[in-house]
Amino acid sequence: MEASASCNMYGWIVLDPACRGQSSIQYLWVSIRAGHDPIRKYNPVMEQQVNLSSIDYTDQQLLATLASLSHKSSQTHSPNWLLTVDAAMQELQRASEEGILTSVLVEADTPRGWIAAEPQGHGSWEIHPLLVDPAASGRGYGRILVEDIERKMRSHGGIAAFLSTSGATHSTNLSDVDLYKDPMEALRNIRVRDHTHGHAYQFWQRVGFTIVGVIPDAEGFGVPSIHMAKRL
């Protein structure tokens, strides 16, 4: 986005193509009506320099910081998942196994998130996990990490990436219902119950993934697992 000589930019609003030509104020109104949270679009921190690299498993301070942010981040998405910092450290150690690709994002000197992908054969890769520090959410870091791991998967011959995302926060209408009755219809009508917090499936859609299925009761009665994939 470029500002004209007479226009000062104090931030940016990502314009929905349907809103092109309208002022930011109008877009905010459209966005609020649509249930989006336009505030998260304002992002002065994107001016920060961020660095990407694979996880350095000899760097104990890095691992400790990643474990701590992973524990906090998991609680916002799947409260029964990484219940302790130790559990998060085990998840990090699991990603050190041979063949697994990782990427960690560091903002200034602060690690802010990480992602891993494991080969599943025939050029397909499973992404798991993706964890961004809740204190740094909405800064585009999740997207940057996904794009980085996609580059790595492609360079290893990847043609498809897939993942599953939990219904454990009960924040979509796929939770607390009997999906066996008509899972395809349920997927066609998927929506979030709380637009303020949304659900990770919307993040994955924003970065190009498609919902390709759902496993009913995958994490207990009424707690499905939503499956998503993308061609690399």
Ligand SMILES: CC(C)(COP(=O)(O)OP(=O)(O)OC[C@H]1O[C@@H](n2cnc3c(N)ncnc32)[C@H](O)[C@@H]1OP(=O)(O)O)[C@@H](O)C(=O)NCCC(=O)NCCS
């Ligand atoms: C989901 C998560 C990775 C998003 O990371 P992030 O850095 O905040 O996301 P980004 O800033 O890169 O957002 C990219 C886009 O997704 C959207 N988005 C991000 N989180 C969203 C949510 N919970 N609901 C709706 N949309 C969301 C953003 O608004 C942005 O939209 P844009 O394309 O219009 O700019 C992060 O919140 C997280 O780690 N959550 C907990 C763990 C988790 O859910 N991991 C994924 C499990 S499968």
